[in-house]
Amino acid sequence: MKNLLLAIMAAAVMMFSGCSSKEATPGYAGPAEVSTYFIAPLMSTDEVKSKLESAGFEIVAVDKVGKKKLDSIVFTNDHLKALADKPGRGFLAGALRVLVNTEGNEVRISNPRYFVKAFLQDDYKLGDEQPLLDAINKAFGELKPSEDKWEFAGLADYQFMMGRPYYQDVIVAGEGETAALNAKIEGAKKKDLVFKLDVGEGRTLYGVKLNKRTMKFVDKIGVQNAAILPWMVLVEDNKATAMRADYLIAISYPLLDMGGFMGIMTVPGAVEKDVSKYFK
Numbered sequence: 001m002k003n004l005l006l007a008i009m010a011a012a013v014m015m016f017s018g019c020s021s022k023e024a025t026p027g028y029a030g031p032a033e034v035s036t037y038f039i040a041p042l043m044s045t046d047e048v049k050s051k052l053e054s055a056g057f058e059i060v061a062v063d064k065v066g067k068k069k070l071d072s073i074v075f076t077n078d079h080l081k082a083l084a085d086k087p088g089r090g091f092l093a094g095a096l097r098v099l100v101n102t103e104g105n106e107v108r109i110s111n112p113r114y115f116v117k118a119f120l121q122d123d124y125k126l127g128d129e130q131p132l133l134d135a136i137n138k139a140f141g142e143l144k145p146s147e148d149k150w151e152f153a154g155l156a157d158y159q160f161m162m163g164r165p166y167y168q169d170v171i172v173a174g175e176g177e178t179a180a181l182n183a184k185i186e187g188a189k190k191k192d193l194v195f196k197l198d199v200g201e202g203r204t205l206y207g208v209k210l211n212k213r214t215m216k217f218v219d220k221i222g223v224q225n226a227a228i229l230p231w232m233v234l235v236e237d238n239k240a241t242a243m244r245a246d247y248l249i250a251i252s253y254p255l256l257d258m259g260g261f262m263g264i265m266t267v268p269g270a271v272e273k274d275v276s277k278y279f280k
Contacts, residue, residue, distance in 0.1 A: 032151070032152050032153075033149040033150060033151055033152065034111065034113050034114050034117075034149060034150065034151075034152045034155070035111050035114065035145035035146045035147075035148065035149045036110075036111055036114050036146055036148035036149055036150065036225075036251075036252065036254055037108045037109060037110060037111055037114075037145075037146040037148055037225070038108070038109040038110075038111055038136070038140070038143035038144065038145060038146065039106050039107070039108055039109075039143060039144040039145070039146055040106070040107040040108075040109065040140050040141075040143055040144075041106065041107065042100070042101070042102065042105045042106055042107055043100070043107055044100070045062060045071045045073065045100045048073060048098050048100055048107060049062070049073065051139040051140060052073070052075050052098070052139055054139060055135040055136065055138045055139035056077055056135055057075045057076065057077050057135065057139070058075065058076050058077055059073065059074075059075055060074040060075060060076055060094060060195050060197055060207070061073070061074045061194050061195035061207055061230070062074075063194050063207070063229065063230050065099075065215070065218060065223075065226040065227065065229040065230075066218050066219055066223045066226045066229075067216070067219045067223070068102070068103050068223065070099060070100060070101055070102065070103065070223065070226060071099070071100040072097055072098075072099055072226060072227040072229055072230070073097060073098040073099075073100070073227070074094055074096070074097055074194075074195060074207060074230070075096055075097070075098065076093055076094060076096060076197065077132070077135070079131045079132060080092065080093055080095075080096065080112075080132060081093045081197075081199055081200070083116065083120065083128055084119075084199050084200075084205075085199050085200035085203060086123055087236070087237065088168065088170075089119060089120060089123060090199045090200075090203050090204075090205050090234040090236060091119055091205065091232050091234055091243060092115065092116065092119040092120065093197055093199045093205050094195070094197055094205050094207060094232050095110065095115045095119055095232075096109075096110045096112060096115065096132070097109075097110050097227035097228070098110070098227060099224070099225070099226055099227035101223070101224060101226075103223060104223070104224050106224075107140075108146065108224060108225070108227065109136060109140065109143070110227070111145075111146075112129040112132035112133055112136065113129045113133060113152075114149075114150070114155065116128050116129040116132070117129070117152060117155040117156060118155040118156065118158055118167065118251055119167065120156075121156040121157070121167060121168075122156065124156065147255065148225070148253065148254050148255050149254060150251070150254045155251075158247075158250075158251050159247075160246060160247070160250035160251075160261070161258075164246050164247070164250070165244040165246055165247045166247065167243070167247060169244060169247065170241040170242060170243060170244065171241060171242045171243070171244055171271070171272045171275060171276070172239055172240070172241055173233060173240045173241060173242050173272075173275045173276045173278065173279050174239070174240035174276070174278070174279025175238060175239050175240070176238060176279075177238060178202060178235060178236065178237065178238050181235045181238070181239075181240045181279060182204055182235055184278060184279050185206055185208070185233060185235065185240065185278045185279065188208070188278055191209065192208055192209045192278075193206065193207075193208060193209075194206075194207035194208060194209060194230040195207040195230070199234075202236055202237070203234070203235075203236040204234075204235045204236070205232055205233070205234050205235075206232065206233045206234075206235070207230035207231070207232055207233075208230055208231055208232075208233055208274075208275065208278060209230060209231075210229070210230075210231055210270070210271060210274040210275075211270065211273075211274050213270070214267060214270040214271060214274055215229060217249070217264045217267045220263055220264055221249070221253055221256055221260050221263070221264060222253060222256075225252050225253050228248065228249065228252045228253075231243075231271065231274075231275060233275055233278065240278075240279055242271070242272075242275040244268060244271070244272070245267050245268040245270075245271040245272075246261075246267075246268045249261075249264070249267070
């Protein structure tokens with residue numbers, strides 16, 4: 001009887017905490033965690049690009065990130081852009097990244113199941129991510145899930161802690177006619193504008209450099225997830241918006257604790273200043 005009671009209590013704790021050894025799969029609505037990234041053996045940037053392109057992905061940009069100048073590869077495809085072609089969802093079009101981490105001897109790939117669920121929120125439908133997963137599996141074969149993970153059911157309303165932003169609490173970096181906002185950001189220095197991606201009619205996503213000092217946060221909290229850079233700016237409906245750092249960093253680094261976050265406490269304000277400068 002005592003053993004049975006202990007087993008019931010253990011099951012209750014697992015349900016409450018959202019812990020499970022299972023990855024969330026379409027049709028599974030229970031308390032399961034899903035990995036933030038997939039890990040593959042180290043290969044060259046050219047090999048990664050070739051594998052992605054052979055699986056039908058478009059290479060949006062390759063950018064050097066972190067102190068060691070690791071390669072962050074932004075990739076997308078028509079399916080991902082179609083999912084992102086809704087008001088406020090355009091960030092998803094550029095959310096999938098690969099980090100070629102020669103320092104850590106690995107290649108780290110964004111898990112579409114994690115980011116599609118998080119960024120689509122109420123627009124998410126079971127299976128939206130499956131074509132992306134199938135294409136990544138086709139490109140890279142067997143992949144190892146990262147230790148970074150979060151409860152699948154909690155991704156849509158993710159918040160680092162009380163008082164911190166949700167996905168929808170974006171930075172408004174500029175306001176005005178959409179065409180004028182596009183012209184402003186496209187007039188930035190060539191080295192600062194990493195990519196331009198047309199998501200849909202009247203909806204354009206940009207990847208931009210932050211200030212050199214701001215970008216050092218990836219070296220402080222873990223270069224393994226440095227593909228968070230370049231930062232994204234979305235122009236649509238006469239506004240230019242960017243995700244807040246204390247949302248995007250936290251959801252991209254789910255193992256980051258309060259102590260780690262305190263070490264970069266100036267970064268959210270710096271990011272807001274950095275992205276707003278493009279629209280002065």
